[in-house]
Amino acid sequence: MKTFESAAKFPNSGMAVLCLGLAVIVSACADDQLADSVQEEEQTDPGELCSFPTSALTDGGVGKDGIPALTNPALVSPELVIKYLAEDNRVIGILVNGEAIAVPHNILWWHEIVNFDFPSQDVAITYCPLTGSSIGFDRSVVGGAEFGVSGLLFQNNLTMYDRNTEESLWPQMLLEGGCGPAKGQPLETVPVFEMTWAGWKDLYPNTKVIAAETGYNRNYTEFGYPYGDYEVEDNPRLLFDQPINRRRPPKERLLGIPGTDGGIAFPFNELDKTPVTVVEETSDGKDVVVFWSRFHRGAAAFRPALGDLNLSFRVENGIFVDEQTGSTWQLDGLAIDGPLVGERLEPISEAYVAFWFAWAAFSPPTRVWTAG
Secondary structure (H helix, E strand, C coil), X not given: CCCCCCHHHCXXXXXXXXXXHCHHHHCXXXXXXXXXXXXXXXXXXXXXXXXXXXXXXXXXXXXXXXXXXXXXXXXXXXXXXXXXXXXXXXXXXXXXXXXXXXXEHHHXXXXXXXXEECCCCEEEEEXXXXXXXXXXXXXXXXXXXXXXXXXXXECCEEEEEECCCCCCEEEHHHCEECECCXXXXXXXXXXXXXXXXXXXXXXXXCCEEECCCCCCCCCCCHHHCXXXXXXXXXXXXXXXXXXXXXXXXXXXXXXXXXXXXXXXXXXXXXXXXXXXXXXXXXXXXXXXXXXXXXXXXXXXEEECEECCEECCEEEECCEEEECCCCCEECCCCEEEECCCCCCECEECCCXXXXXXXXXXXXXXXXXXXXXX
């Protein structure tokens, strides 16, 4: 039986770094099946085990699965979650074959990962409360990995492991395997939309949402947030110290689009200078349009091309309108009226919401969009 030892159990030595990089994941190499490969690893420069210095990994103090990921939790109608979910609580919304599903932060404060086995696709919806990062991953392209919480952190960010093999570490915001055999293997993202519960219900009144009966005794209500004042925008406190870029408030939320040039960040405070905002930009040389809604407290990024049309947008009476056809659009890129009704803009799946300090750490040369 493979086990995952906490990094704190290994002394600070070359072997400790080796085990932290890979062999720690398999109980100090106790599995006979892996003995030969681990012996080879012992002759390898420990720095080669990960795509980053293994000293950047820290022990979060909870151990493997101390924060238990969920797999295929029960989904219920909105009226059945009123006791634990407030209107202004944040959720991660996904669309699966036209069906809307909400994964609340209230659930993810305690579980961080929800694995779904949908008939069409295996996905993982992930949220790291320490970095404020909401990202959806396609598990199908990495062998159907069932992700769990390793208990390790990379730059304060959730570091996942595959429960099926336990051989690799996957820092969430790295968007690829970080240590072990999967080092450098990209994780394909799926589009998600982070906003308030009231905002998601406004778009999808018939959405399904995770039930409070998860099998764990946790306080999922808005009063159950376990990190005190951690999310306060100007609070510089982190679980583990790291340099903080001071260009923006440390815990300000933003929508970030990764790119080879460091990507581009759209801070919520800048977007919110008007109640409804459209931004037309470029990222990695490609056109981008970003929608923002104060009511939904959410932003979403899309490719503006639709068939032969290259759409441009304006805000008219608080509604997103394209210049080419006069069709109106909602926050998640669905045309709800006009000649293009029923059409959808292509979401930029790799775009995600995070705290500023974390985004700046993972994308240090980032551009920052500012209003005006």
